[in-house]
Amino acid sequence: MKKITDTLSIQVFDSRLMKQYFGERPFAVFDIETTGLSPVYCKVILSGILLIDGTTAQVIQYFADQPDDEKILLEATLQTLSQVDYIITYNGRHFDIPFVEKRAKKHGLVFHPTYNLDLYQVVSSHSPLRQVLPSLKQKSLEQFCGLSDGRDDEISGGESVALYERYMAVHTFDLERRILLHNHDDVIQLYRLLPIIAKTDFHRAMYKQGFLAGDYWIQKTVLHGHDLHVTGLQLTSPIDFISFPTDAKPYTLIMNRASRSFELQIPGQSEVGALYLDALAILGEETIREIEKYPSVVNGYLITQDHGLINYMEINCFLKAFFETICLPKR
Incomplete structure (x- = not known):
């Protein structure tokens, strides 16, 4: 397994709404890449975790560059997530978190319950944006918010699966870079999307999400x-x-x-x-x-x-x- 760390400056999101519910609690922005949609048959091959410290952001990625790396990848991921009070995801309640839980259980690991602020659910169920946008995929929301210039990668999650299959056959630096960049940009862009909560009924969302x-x-x-x-x-x-x-x-x-x-x-x-x-x-x-x-x-x-x-x-x-x-x- 490879651990890749990138430290960069970032514009801190300061929100009265977020402080009302989360105060100064430490959090992580979280996203995974997998070999498919089923946690029964597919593996986690990459996790991305964004941590904020003042005006500095640190993106930590755990990458399975060998076939049997999933268990140590999950161990490292869960250890890092255990250091925060809550995580922010995009559709994480339906995909990322259940997927990690099931794969962790398969390896005898325990994923302790962690509060998940799922921005997709907030926007999808508690805002009018579903009627405005043709799609609520993360990249579509980025475009709506004028954040497309902050993304360098040009592939989708599905394309990432195909790239990983090729990478495991040839292990080239270019393929690795493209896979990592997609996940890297996902967590950074998700953090930059947080101001969208001002366009939602956030109090109703918290009542429903907990x-x-x-x-x-x-x-x-x-x-x-x-x-x-x-x-x-x-x-x-x-x-x-x-x-x-x-x-x-x-x-x-x-x-x-x-x-x-x-x-x-x-x-x-x-x-x-x-x-x-x-x-x-x-x-x-x-x-x-x-x-x-x-x-x-x-x-x-x-x-x-x-x-x-x-x-x-x-x-x-x-x-x-x-x-x-x-x-x-x-x-």
């Missing part, structure tokens, strides 16, 4: 009847814990150490077409100050839904405040 809150990964949020139902994972020091509703803590919270899962149910009420919950009773006077600036937080109550419209931003901010300040017994 987000990080303190030491917890909120995976699914649903309004079930009047109540708010939340499930997810404990990221560090998982515990077994059960809390049933009381006057001081009017919610049900169940945590499972073995599965690292948690389940939160907050009772709500309804009135004149609106659903709401008692945010003040749950967060307390000090913590609720963090969200009472939002229009759907009124007199200590969080309006979760108003005449059929869900207040995604306020619900997300409420849950972040809850999980970032919750105090639970140590294991």
Whole structure:
């Protein structure tokens, strides 16, 4: 296996939306190249990881230049990804991450769950761009955003597969360079695409995709009847814990150490077409100050839904405040 590292200057993406959900958490932009679409029969032959440190970007690539390199490639990839809190991909939830998980399992490796901000899903499901663009492939989005000049490679993922087959037969530098360049440009261009979130309903996307809150990964949020139902994972020091509703803590919270899962149910009420919950009773006077600036937080109550419209931003901010300040017994 070859490890290739490229360090370059980059214009840092500074976004209020991203900071609202991710703060200063370390992240990686991630992309893989494979010998085909099926993780049952095909291999990972190249992984690209973009890390940001100040105004400097580092692209780390692990390349299988020998037939039996996949296991050590995956080991190196997973080790690097374990150093960040979340990863950014383009269609990674449907392809890159499941592919790596299945190939890692085949080699007896464990891919610990890592939050994945899938920019393709954000744009595809939470913006009008699907109606505007003929294709939502990454290169099409780059062209729409005026970023085509930042890409040097001229091949597709499918062409990369054919080039790799030729490379394994002759091992020429030119073939290797073209394969690496495609992956290298993919991760850099994906980072440059992040400003597109301003054209999306990002709060709705986070409600649907989940987000990080303190030491917890909120995976699914649903309004079930009047109540708010939340499930997810404990990221560090998982515990077994059960809390049933009381006057001081009017919610049900169940945590499972073995599965690292948690389940939160907050009772709500309804009135004149609106659903709401008692945010003040749950967060307390000090913590609720963090969200009472939002229009759907009124007199200590969080309006979760108003005449059929869900207040995604306020619900997300409420849950972040809850999980970032919750105090639970140590294991």
